[in-house]
Amino acid sequence: MVEGELESFWALARRHARMESLPGYLPSNMGELVVPPAWSFGGTPALADELLALVLEGRKTAAASALWEFEAEDEPLPEVGTLSIVLDGDGHPHALLRTCDVRVVPFEEVDEEHAFLEGEGDRSLAYWRQAHADYLTPGHDDSMPVVLERFELLYSA
Numbered sequence: 001m002v003e004g005e006l007e008s009f010w011a012l013a014r015r016h017a018r019m020e021s022l023p024g025y026l027p028s029n030m031g032e033l034v035v036p037p038a039w040s041f042g043g044t045p046a047l048a049d050e051l052l053a054l055v056l057e058g059r060k061t062a063a064a065s066a067l068w069e070f071e072a073e074d075e076p077l078p079e080v081g082t083l084s085i086v087l088d089g090d091g092h093p094h095a096l097l098r099t100c101d102v103r104v105v106p107f108e109e110v111d112e113e114h115a116f117l118e119g120e121g122d123r124s125l126a127y128w129r130q131a132h133a134d135y136l137t138p139g140h141d142d143s144m145p146v147v148l149e150r151f152e153l154l155y156s157a
Contacts, residue, residue: 061150
């Protein structure tokens, strides 16, 4: 990533999403100082690009992660209202997302609606389970907790 690229993206995204000041108890200029976390989808640059493209075309509005990944990294789960910047496979920012819903369910309880909202393949639950079985649940444990997140695209570059 080019130095300052994330900060420049954040400045543009804030302006286009009409978020120049953040409501609440923070000073109005605090939003300029706090850049949301930046990350990419998938485990490879190619997958990051593929999934980002689905977000940018409006087809992907949800994601799933293994709960153990958050625990292993000692990261908090996403919360409703959380902002994040999605990077492409080369680490360049392209999308500002806001989390709309988060729930944790066993792998076997992921439903058809969530599979459809993830936007991958034919959008069926069968496709979702096949594509995510080894990625989310090494050794394929149907009872393993999965973090399901829904988001909205606020800005894209």
